[in-house]
Amino acid sequence: MKTIHQFFSSIRLTVLLLAVSTVLVFFGTLDQVHYGIFHTQQRYFESLFVVWSYPVQWPGHELLGWIELPLPGGYLVGTLLVINLFFAHFRYYRSGWRKSGIILIHAGLVLLLVGQLWTQLRQKEYFMWLAEGESNNYVESFHTDELVVIDRSDPQRDRVYSWPVEAFSRGQTELRHPGLPFRLRVVGYAQNAAIFPMEQGPPNTPDLNVTRGIGADRNLTFIQIAPTFREGERNVTTALVDVVTPDGPRGRWIVSNVFRQRDPMREFFPRQTFEVDGREFEVALRFERRYLPEPVKLIEFRHDRYPGTDIPFNFSSEVTLGDPGSDDARRALIYMNHPLRYDGLTFYQASFAEGDTMSMFQVVGNPARWIPYWSTLIITVGLLLQFGLSFISRFYLAPAGAAAPAPRPAARQSAAGPVK
């Protein structure tokens, strides 16, 4: 017990963990070149272990490709640091104002680490494209997809049943809901797919026996390809689904997020609908959506350039929130460094297209966004106390005669290592 306590409270462990963190952050930065920020973040900082391998793209890969470096992931290092801190606190704690800085610094650090953990677990990133005059009541996820069945039988409002694709990427194939008179059976899934007409494929292209929807109309098939992690690229997530009623199967559809994409300058595909018991349903695989309480409408997008160049001088989007017809719609101007905060989300100006008539907002939801503010305030006060006060008192407030104090006691010298 005592040795465990000594191990977890030792500053040797702190130094080791700080060194490991530095190495982890370094390799977690290097790998972003090949895997993009999002994927690297998951592998390195939201994990317990990670193995760095010599990148294929680097010179000398033929000889050095076997090099691998196992590292503890961010969650493991972070947890150990917090444990280390608690044990060390109780082992080394001495009362007195001189140590108050240290305590504040470390308390703030724990809060910062916890806040980062919370953020990593809960933060969602979405986007929203709007053309001038267009309004929308949802934002779409940058990274995750959902399989949806939409009940269109009510002319007033659609009812959406949604399953995240992670569920069937883990092998769950039967999707059912009490509100639906049928179940979905996922018979094929590709995180990233190449979709093409049968006749364009190589001779042994698998026939998926698609009987309904776009896949049947255009005689499509798909094969699984390596997922992309590059910044700005998105996987063509695709699934093959059967609709099965108690009376038997109703057909097989290919659903894919490219069919439902509405980025600018992309083709629009028809909706894939069918009827069961006289009710109209749509099946689709799309970017995961989060619906907003009220629609956002883009009134005008503005973009000025520096004269004679293409360097942007400013961008701004004027939007309204709320029912566009009503008088109480709230107006807002979103521009650089001035995002819109709405419904727990932050909308900021991220891109534009179509000759400055379309605007894209990046939308971030982070429930822990206040924690860094508090923790950094605490740490900064702690650092100022620790370094600033003692610096001033020793460096400037010391009386002139004491400017060159006597050498430190010999014991200190030997403790600090051999002094020659």
Add this chain to the structure above:
Amino acid sequence: MTTERTTLLQRIVVGAVFVFAGLLFLRHAMPERYDSDFDIAAFVALPVQEGGRIKPADTVARTTLLVIANRTTVRDGDERLRAAEWFTEFALNPARAVERPVFRVEHPEVMGILGIPADERMYVSLAEILPHFDTLRSQWESIPAESQLRTSYEAALAKLRDAIGLYDALSHAYTGPPVLGRADTGLRMLRRALNDRATLDPESEEARTVENALSLFAGHFNRAARTTVLATVPPLEGADDPLAEWSNLGSVLLEATETGDLDPLAVTYAEMAAAFRADDTAEFNSRVADAANLLAARGHPPAGKIAFEHFFNQLSPFTYAAVVYLLVFLAAAASWTVWPRVFANTAFWLMAAAFAVHTFGMFAHAYLMGRPPVTNLYTSAIFVGWGTVLLCLFLEKRFRNGLAAAAAAPVGFCTLIIAYHLSFTGDTVEVMRAVLDSNFWLATHVPTVTIGYSANFLAGSLAIVYLLRDRLFGGLPAPSARLIEGMVYGVICFALLFSFVGTVLGGIWADQSWGRFWGWDPKENGALMIVLWNALILHARWAKLAPPTGIMQLAIVGNIITAWSWFGTNMLGVGLHAYGFMDAAFFWLIAFVLSQLACIAVGWLPRLRLFRLRPEPVGPTGEAPPRAPGDLTAG
């Protein structure tokens, strides 16, 4: 602090050093004089619009030459042209300028294409390039778009391509394109044609001939209007709008073929060019004055600023500061062999002088940008060196023994050299993309993080002085060793505070602008690595896990991490902070890392004595060494 008496010889030597520094400053501060009766200074003081802002033509002259020739003078046989002289000729007498060897070619195979023996020279003229243009063009097609994938041959080819492109884009700023093969007669013919069109019967045969001639001109002007990025004609109204777009000469001439009205400024430019080619200095000088008056009458807003920028260019404060930092290092190093106290004082005062000029240059540059001091990689280099020297001045003011000066002067010198090489990419006074458009955060987050870099480099550099002196020059006396240990410790405490606060301010900026505090972006990660490493060094020291030599080695690792954070992360081309891959810089980063590893390895050497050094004066007149600032373990 100096109470001992100085000898006559010491006074003479120190006096000579300061006289040299003073004369060098005067040489920088005095207006450039040209070996010509043409008023070249007045010509390059004329304002132009380029790269989104209004500046003196002098800035275009210097930055263009830096980009295509990587220096600010042209050597053509025995002739030596300064940037302003070259640019005047380039702008007004292009037929002569094409023979000037201004294109720097960095690969023997590219020289081979041009049929020039590679060991003969590095500079070629456009006239030498043009006969091989088709071969070059076919080679350009195979250059990979991503600069990381280029071989050195392809990189040299791409550099030449971009240089020729820049040369072309700046041509025809003051002289129209050669119409019918002759630049001189172009304007006269255009005026005659416009005059004929206004007077002739539109139905007549002559009028049709005139129309044909005008449409031929219009074709040439149109091409010049589309390719020229240097705009020399301000609009008649709306000069106070910062986004008001100036016209280039091509579009002014093109408009004239439609409306029949020729802008008087275009006429003045043409007369100026004709006078220059005819070697008529009096006419040229009076036309330049006319042009200046016409431009002033249109009220382009920052007239004083233009003049200040011209002065700033000539002063080149950073070149001066770099040279003096070199002197500081020499003086500090000399203090270890002779006259310790005298040379330590010399180093301090030289450093103070260089710092004053450095400070002026930094704020002048910020004033020209209309931004806080650090806005791009170039200004960060200026600021890192500035911060290091500032911290060093605090240490030297107290200890006055040349140790901190010897550590900081090389950092100041190297960062200014880095800045100089970064200026090869173009005008350093850039307009800022809207994404970084926030003066509040630029004035808080960026300088704080950058001062963190400064402090880390100072700590690492002090550690190098410690290890080299201790291991290669027969051991460091105990008082000096303890003094440097204290300095390194204090500077790292400072570095941790600033790196941490700066990183956090960046997070707050990110949250304010983009709704997320931390995004694991390479630049953010780099800053985090610095914070982690500083914390590691302090914990290792507090817990006495490493002897002083080990702490010094860790501080040198801090140099590597800081360089990675500063430059390495930009080379990855990932994330919101990526401002472009710099392939040449990659080589230097690796070289820097290797040099630091070598310094770390020195710490494991047995103690050698390559040369006998004197102990530096530690504390006034033989007292015990002062205690380190902020040393918490003592007392």
